[in-house]
Amino acid sequence: MERYQHLKLFFRVYLDVMLDLSGLPEEQRPMFLLEKDEEKGIRRASASLRMVLGDVIAQLEHAPEHEVEALVVALEAAGAPSISTVRSLVSKKAAAVLKRGVIRNEVEFYLMKEMLDRSDLRHDDIHTIGQMIHRFEFGTSGENTADSRQN
Numbered sequence: 001m002e003r004y005q006h007l008k009l010f011f012r013v014y015l016d017v018m019l020d021l022s023g024l025p026e027e028q029r030p031m032f033l034l035e036k037d038e039e040k041g042i043r044r045a046s047a048s049l050r051m052v053l054g055d056v057i058a059q060l061e062h063a064p065e066h067e068v069e070a071l072v073v074a075l076e077a078a079g080a081p082s083i084s085t086v087r088s089l090v091s092k093k094a095a096a097v098l099k100r101g102v103i104r105n106e107v108e109f110y111l112m113k114e115m116l117d118r119s120d121l122r123h124d125d126i127h128t129i130g131q132m133i134h135r136f137e138f139g140t141s142g143e144n145t146a147d148s149r150q151n
Helices: 001-020 030-040 041-058 064-080 083-100 105-117 123-138
Strands: none
Touching: 001 030, 001 064, 001 083, 030 041, 030 083, 041 083, 041 105, 064 083, 083 105, 083 123, 105 123
16 A cells, blocks of 8 residues: 555656646546545556556656656655656566566556557567557457456
8 A cells, every 4th residue: 555655646746747737627637536546446546556657657758858857856855756666667567467478457458558669679579569469459268358358
């Protein structure tokens, strides 16, 4: 639970620094939606947070340097995990999925889709991830198909 709270703090600071959500109704804002997921259970909220953190790390790869620097300062001031810490957690999870060779759930599915956008992947890894994504989306044994997955 403590790890979840730290990652949630990272996400909150990221939203405050990197995005202008002032025009978005409260019920459509990411923290509101995450807190709604918490009401449904911490496992669901944790899965949602892991999924969004993969997106955040991917977006930060393309963010202007001055914005990333501002985020680094704000994260440190808030006592939140650093970008490199969160990137490491995301990378470790992706490496474990790649080593296993099987995508087990939607969180892993979106994580691996994000991996395909990285420019530092080896050709073999790109091919393997593409096959894993295809098997998860379309299933070879009937499992992990869109119809059998549950949120």
